Amino acid sequence: MSYAWWQRGVVYQIYPRSFRDSNGDGIGDLRGILERLDYCVSLGIDAVWLAPVFASPMADFGYDVSDYTNIHPMFGTLPLFDELLLEVKKRGLKLILDYVPNHTSDQHPWFRESRGSQDNPKRDWYLWHDPAADGGPPNNWLSNFGGSAWQFDERTGQYYYHAFLKEQPDLNWRNPQVRAAMHDVLRFWLRRGVDGFRVDVLWNLIKDDQWRDNPPNPAYQPGQPPHHNQIPLYTSDRPEMRQIVAGLRRVTDEFADRILIGEIYLPVERLVAYYGSNLDGVQLPFNFQLLQSAWDARGIARLIDEYEGKLPPGGWPNWVLGNHDNPRILSRVGVSQARVAAMLLLTLRGTPTMYYGDEIGMDNVPIPPGRVQDPFEKNVPGLGLGRDPCRTPMQWDGSANAGFSVAEPWLPVSDDYTEVNVQSEDADRQSILALYRWLLTLRRSHPALSVGKYEPVATTGHLLAFVREAQGQRLLVALNFGADPYELSLDSISSTARVLLSTHLDREPGTPIQGLGLRGNEGVIAELSGVCCGGLK
Numbered sequence: 001m002s003y004a005w006w007q008r009g010v011v012y013q014i015y016p017r018s019f020r021d022s023n024g025d026g027i028g029d030l031r032g033i034l035e036r037l038d039y040c041v042s043l044g045i046d047a048v049w050l051a052p053v054f055a056s057p058m059a060d061f062g063y064d065v066s067d068y069t070n071i072h073p074m075f076g077t078l079p080l081f082d083e084l085l086l087e088v089k090k091r092g093l094k095l096i097l098d099y100v101p102n103h104t105s106d107q108h109p110w111f112r113e114s115r116g117s118q119d120n121p122k123r124d125w126y127l128w129h130d131p132a133a134d135g136g137p138p139n140n141w142l143s144n145f146g147g148s149a150w151q152f153d154e155r156t157g158q159y160y161y162h163a164f165l166k167e168q169p170d171l172n173w174r175n176p177q178v179r180a181a182m183h184d185v186l187r188f189w190l191r192r193g194v195d196g197f198r199v200d201v202l203w204n205l206i207k208d209d210q211w212r213d214n215p216p217n218p219a220y221q222p223g224q225p226p227h228h229n230q231i232p233l234y235t236s237d238r239p240e241m242r243q244i245v246a247g248l249r250r251v252t253d254e255f256a257d258r259i260l261i262g263e264i265y266l267p268v269e270r271l272v273a274y275y276g277s278n279l280d281g282v283q284l285p286f287n288f289q290l291l292q293s294a295w296d297a298r299g300i301a302r303l304i305d306e307y308e309g310k311l312p313p314g315g316w317p318n319w320v321l322g323n324h325d326n327p328r329i330l331s332r333v334g335v336s337q338a339r340v341a342a343m344l345l346l347t348l349r350g351t352p353t354m355y356y357g358d359e360i361g362m363d364n365v366p367i368p369p370g371r372v373q374d375p376f377e378k379n380v381p382g383l384g385l386g387r388d389p390c391r392t393p394m395q396w397d398g399s400a401n402a403g404f405s406v407a408e409p410w411l412p413v414s415d416d417y418t419e420v421n422v423q424s425e426d427a428d429r430q431s432i433l434a435l436y437r438w439l440l441t442l443r444r445s446h447p448a449l450s451v452g453k454y455e456p457v458a459t460t461g462h463l464l465a466f467v468r469e470a471q472g473q474r475l476l477v478a479l480n481f482g483a484d485p486y487e488l489s490l491d492s493i494s495s496t497a498r499v500l501l502s503t504h505l506d507r508e509p510g511t512p513i514q515g516l517g518l519r520g521n522e523g524v525i526a527e528l529s530g531v532c533c534g535g536l537k
């Protein structure tokens with residue numbers, strides 16, 4: 001059986017504003033990324049995904065695109081992008097771009113035309129609607145970033161819909177011209193040689209054509225984002241999405257070996273629909289369950305089983321531990337469990353996506369009120385919803401600004417940067433960075449970990465354990481989510497076993513073991529051999 005690169009490989013997300021600033025303006029850029037590609041190689045990842053680097057007024061830090069086929073001058077130029085792509089390829093890596101199809105910037109020429117007059121040929125490229133009888137918004141739809149999702153346009157007397165900021169008007173994906181234009185955006189980058197796209201808010205592209213009100217959400221809790229007050233029945237995950245996704249897939253399939261990864265926050269039973277009924281959807285609908293679930297061995301064991309059980313035949317799993325919209329894993333599980341989380345991410349069946357900085361143990365960084373950048377936090381303050389804390393500059397070394405920039409960075413650098421940085425962790429054989437490198441090396445050298453079968457091992461309490469198996473090779477992964485030791489009997493699993501890796505990085509690889517005595521907060525990968533005695537469960 002052969003596997004595609006995106007099935008075997010590991011994706012590494014870079015948030016370009018915060019990775020490395022090469023020109024001293026305090027904001028990361030493409031040359032900065034280019035200069036740190038060898039670091040990516042040294043980690044052992046396979047593909048780099050860049051959050052948007054396109055022309056944009058930056059109202060939502062690049063998720064408001066004003067030209068889909070050009071690079072923002074702050075990040076570089078198109079020729080520099082081509083150079084970066086070439087250097088990525090030279091190193092045997094893949095490059096994935098962000099594709100933002102749901103909305104453009106209000107400064108995009110399409111929207112400028114569209115808002116010109118009610119009879120403008122591009123009017124229908126966006127979602128315009130007459131006011132309600134009382135002059136208010138056409139219906140009750142809410143913006144994900146607070147308030148009504150409708151913005152009144154004085155000049156033409158209608159409202160336009162924006163699922164996010166008013167500077168991010170939603171495109172009308174029912175319009176064939178919009179579909180064609182956005183398909184051409186994909187082709188533009190695919191022809192240049194990019195290996196695929198992460199598709200922004202994919203499940204939101206189509207809205208109800210009868211503009212029905214969303215129902216209230218009886219489960220809403222104060223403190224949740226205001227738009228959770230409604231069930232987004234008519235604004236997301238609409239039945240027409242199937243064809244839209246299949247259309248995107250057909251375009252990427254015009255080119256060999258490319259991938260679509262969908263950003264989709266939905267319950268698993270709906271999420272898996274985005275694989276498509278004949279796997280004609282996206283190859284990887286992002287699985288965010290590890291970002292959203294309590295850090296509890298039993299709960300996570302259950303969700304893995306459910307997810308595995310609900311995947312369509314041939315649907316390839318994937319796992320995400322961090323991204324630019326959610327609190328960093330370290331801030332959620334603490335230092336003691338961050339290593340267990342790393343081992344879980346890189347040993348589960350399916351493509352893992354890592355988030356820059358997690359590999360050195362970067363934490364959420366508190367942002368002083370005067371330095372808040374995120375429009376979500378500015379619109380909906382005080383609920384802790386802001387995303388700046390997980391977007392702070394990469395910590396390269398102990399010099400000023402953590403070696404990210406010679407200038408004051410756009411977001412503050414973490415206070416812990418003199419210890420938590422690439423340079424000092426490079427020199428420490430037991431650092432979390434060393435652990436990530438070991439895990440990625442093992443994953444690369446052991447097909448059982450990258451493409452093998454997944455079989456749960458029955459455990460209790462704070463232990464999560466499973467076996468990965470391929471080509472006769474069987475690896476046990478045992479993760480102690482608790483602070484107390486845990487004795488795992490191997491009697492029913494294997495006659496002999498030897499340790500390959502501990503999250504503590506202090507066990508001699510190859511040491512034979514009888515039972516597995518795990519210390520608190522320890523995870524271990526062990527190679528099993530001999531006849532399996534009593535089955536796994």
Ligand code: GLC
Nearest residue numbers: 060063164200201263324325
């Ligand atoms: C996605 C992005 C997020 C952005 C939003 C609007 O959720 O990940 O950062 O703000 O879409 O484009």
